[in-house]
Amino acid sequence: MTTPTFNQLVDLGMLELNHGNTLLALQAFEQAATLARTPALLSCLGFCLAKEQGEVKQGRSLCLEALKLEPQNALHYLNLGRTYLAANQKMLALQSFRKGVKIQRHPGIVAELKRLGIRKAPVFPFLPRENFLNRYCGLILHRLGLH
Secondary structure, X not given: OOOOXXXXXXXXXXXXXXXXXXXXXXXXXXXXXXXXXXXXXXXXXXXXXXXXXXXXXXXXXXXXXXXXXXXXXXXXXXXHHHHHHHOOOHHHHHHHHHHHHHHOOOHHHHHHHHHHOOOOOOOOOOOOOOOHHHHHHHHHHHHHOOO
C-alpha cells in the first residue's frame, strides 16, 4: 500500500471539511503538515484544531500565519472567522468574514454571514448598540415596520 501524497491528503482534508467532517479533515491535514506547509493547509488545520480539539489559540495563530503569507485569499478569512466562532467570539468572526467577502465573494463566507444574520444599523449610531435607547427604540420601530 502506498502512502498518500501531500496533495492527496490536502484534497481529502478539503473534501471532508466541505462535508462538515472536521475530525476526518483534521487527521488528513495533520498528516499533510508532516510533509509540507502551505498557507491553505495552515488555515484549514487551524480551524480544525479549534473546532475539534478546542485549541483556539493555536488555531488562530495558524490562520493568522496563513493570512500573512496570502493576505488576498478569502479562504483564510473564512477559516479565521470559523475559528473565532469556535471560541464564541462572534464579533471577531464577523469582522473576519467581512474582510474576506471584500476580497472575494467566497461561498463559504456568504453562507456563514447568512447563518449568523446581518444586523441593521442601530437607531442612534452615536450610542453603543447595547444602549437601552438603541435596543428599545429599535424594537418599537421594528414592530411598527419602520426599521
